[in-house]
Amino acid sequence: MTLTLRCAAATVESMQVLQEMTDDVASLARDAQKVAVLTGAGISAESGVPTFREVQTGLWERFSAQDLATTDAFSANPALVWTWYRWRQSLIRQVEPNPGHIALVEWQRHLAERGGRLTIATQNVDDLHERAGARVLAHLHGSIFTHRCAECGTAAQLPDPTYNGFESPPEPEEPPVCQDCGAHIRPDVVWFGEMLPMEAFEATAATIRNADLVIVAGTSGIVQPAASLPLLALERGTPLIEVNPELTELSETMDYCLRGSSGSLLPALVSAAAAQ
Ligand code: BJW
Ligand code: ZN
Numbered sequence: 001m002t003l004t005l006r007c008a009a010a011t012v013e014s015m016q017v018l019q020e021m022t023d024d025v026a027s028l029a030r031d032a033q034k035v036a037v038l039t040g041a042g043i044s045a046e047s048g049v050p051t052f053r054e055v056q057t058g059l060w061e062r063f064s065a066q067d068l069a070t071t072d073a074f075s076a077n078p079a080l081v082w083t084w085y086r087w088r089q090s091l092i093r094q095v096e097p098n099p100g101h102i103a104l105v106e107w108q109r110h111l112a113e114r115g116g117r118l119t120i121a122t123q124n125v126d127d128l129h130e131r132a133g134a135r136v137l138a139h140l141h142g143s144i145f146t147h148r149c150a151e152c153g154t155a156a157q158l159p160d161p162t163y164n165g166f167e168s169p170p171e172p173e174e175p176p177v178c179q180d181c182g183a184h185i186r187p188d189v190v191w192f193g194e195m196l197p198m199e200a201f202e203a204t205a206a207t208i209r210n211a212d213l214v215i216v217a218g219t220s221g222i223v224q225p226a227a228s229l230p231l232l233a234l235e236r237g238t239p240l241i242e243v244n245p246e247l248t249e250l251s252e253t254m255d256y257c258l259r260g261s262s263g264s265l266l267p268a269l270v271s272a273a274a275a276q
Contacts, residue, residue, distance in 0.1 A: 024256070025241065025256050025258070025269075025272065026272035026275070027272075028213055028239050028241070028256075029213070029269050029270075029272040029273040030272055030273055030274075030275060031212075032116070032211075032212050032213035032273070033111065033114070033115070033116035033117075033212060034116060034117055034207075034210060034211045034212045034213070035107065035111065035116070035117070035118040035119070035211060035212075035213045035214075035215065036118075036119050036121070036204075036207045036208045036210075036211035036213070036214045036215070036233075037104060037118060037119065037120045037121070037214075037215045037216075037217060038121050038122075038123070038204070038208075038214070038215070038216050038217070038219065038226070038229060038230055039104075039120060039121075039122040039123065039124060039129070039217050039218055039219065039262075040122075040123045040124065040217070040218045040219025040220065041123070041124060041218060041219070042217065042218020042219060042220075042244060042245075042261075042262060043098075043100045043101065043122075043124070043128075043217050043218035043262045043266075044095075044098075044101075044124055044126055044128050044218070045218065045261075046098040046099075046100065046261060046262070046263040047095040047096060047097060047098045047101075047128055048091070048095045049088075049091065049092060049095060049124075049126055049128070051218075051220075052065040052066065052069075052220075053065075053220060057168060058167075058168020058169070059080065059083065059084070059087075059168050059169060059171075059172060060080075060084055060168075063080075066192070068080070068081050068084050069189070069191050069192055070191050070192045070193065071150075071191050071193060071194065074150065074184070074186060074191070077172075078174065078175050078184050079172035079173060079174045079175070080172045082172070082173065082174070082175035082184075082186070083169055083172040083173050085144060085187040085189070086161040086163060086173065087161070087163045087165060087168070087169055088144060088165070089144050089145065089160070089161050089187075090160075090161045090162070090163040090164065090165040091163075091165025091166070092126045092127070092128070092144065092165070093160065093165070094164075094165045094166065095128075095165075096128075096131070097128045097129070097131050097132035098128075098262075098263045099263045099264070099266070099267050100217065100218070100261070100262035100263045100265075100266045100267075101128050101129055101131075101132035101134065102132050102133075102267075103266035103267040103269070103270040104118065104120060104129065104132070104134055104266060104270075105132050105133040105134045106270050106274075107266075107269075107270045107273055108120075108134055108135065110270070110273060110274050111273075119137040119204075119207040119211075120134055120135070120136050120137060121136075121137050121138040121140060121200070121203075121204035121207070121208075121229070122136060122138070122139055122140065123140050123141050123219060123223070123226050124139070124141070125139065125141055125142055125143055125144040125187075125189050126144065127143070127145060137200075137203055137204065137207060138197075138199075138200035138201070138203050138204045139197075139200060140190070140196050140197070140200050140201060140204065140226045141189055141190040141196070141226070142187070142188050142189035142190050142197070143188055143189070144187055144189060146187075146188040147185050147186065147187055147188055148185070148186065148188050149178035149180065149181060149183050149184075149185060149186075150178075150183050150184045150185070150186040151178065151181050151183035151184075152178060152180055152181045152183065154178055154179075154180050154181075155188075156176070156178065156179075156185045158176065158185070196225065196226070201225070201229075204229055205229060205232055208229055208230060208232045208233055208238075209232050209233075209235065209236070211233065211238055212238060212239075213238065213239055213241070214230055214233040214238055214239070214240045214241070215241050215242075215243060215269070216230050216240065216241070216242045216243070216244075216250055216254070217242075217243040217244070217262045217266065218243065218244060218262050219244070219248065219250070220246075220248050220249060221248040221249035221250035221251075222248075222249055227249060227250065230250060230253070231253060234253070239255045239256070240253065240254045240255050240256075241254065241255065241256045241257075241258060241269075242254040242256070242257045242258065243258045243260070243262050243265045243266060243269075244257070244258075244259070244262075245259055245260055245261055246259075
């Protein structure tokens with residue numbers, strides 16, 4: 001693990017996890033009463049959910065995730081996009097939350113017992129935070145488990161898909177149609193070019209403005225406007241900590257970059273937070 005301090009300035013090799021964190025990071029975690037956490041695909045990577053920048057295989061080997069997560073892609077090839085979402089839904093059902101998700105639950109409980117709070121806003125459409133036992137303030141990009149009509153917006157209840165998420169489906173499956181208007185049913189997620197749910201976005205902005213520590217874990221910081229939310233912490237000089245094995249679009253803005261996996265670093269941060 002590498003701990004980068006004042007990210008733009010210096011890099012310091014550290015020892016093993018908690019002991020290796022500087023006093024600064026450990027005391028920020030220990031002293032914070034209002035922690036806001038923004039998560040991205042990286043926090044679910046150790047559960048086995050691919051991130052958006054990973055190369056795809058099987059039916060989707062010729063497409064990037066960015067090509068598929070659009071209304072244009074759904075209009076042009078509804079079966080291909082629909083099957084991608086149903087297959088991913090199956091995969092998520094087959095995997096489990098990892099130590100990164102679990103650490104946030106522990107931190108949430110620890111703070112709640114002491115009159116503080118930790119809020120989680122996620123860009124992920126999976127439910128791994130919830131399955132770990134966390135309360136999630138906002139799913140900024142929607143949920144892969146709910147569906148609605150692509151035209152009239154009527155909610156649709158569907159049975160769970162039965163794909164094996166660890167194998168590519170043999171062929172694409174047409175999406176079902178709306179019982180009200182006959183248009184295609186789509187996943188209730190936010191595609192490129194679509195607005196984020198206003199309530200979720202505003203609630204996340206408010207919790208970041210109000211926080212005394214902001215953690216950004218497992219996101220490339222490429223996709224707007226979610227990636228700009230942590231910058232609201234700068235208004236009050238609130239410390240920002242990034243947890244990510246790689247440099248990101250947000251790294252330069254961070255006060256501290258913890259370079260490593262969320263599955264090892266978030267438990268270490270929580271240990272620091274709970275230390276007397
Ligand atoms: C680990 C790890 C481990 C790995 N531990 N970490 C300003 C400038 C330019 C463009 C725009 C702009 N504002 C808006 C745009 C357009 C667009 C946009 O941002 N484009 C960019 C590509 C530039 N944004 C939009 O269109 C948004 N809407 C919007 O702006 O509305 C206003 C509007 C409306 C109409 C017209 C014009 C404007 C909507 C964005 C919706 C994004 N939706 C998706 C798909 C959701 C459904 C689905 O899941 O399929 O959301 S795209 C995809 O990216 C998904 C993710 O939530 C999102 C973010 O990705 P994330 O989470 O950061 O994942 P990765 O894969 O990028 O990164 C993973 C990270 O994990 C990496 O850093 C790894 O290193 C790390 N990692 N292992 C910790 N073990
Ligand atoms: Zn309809």
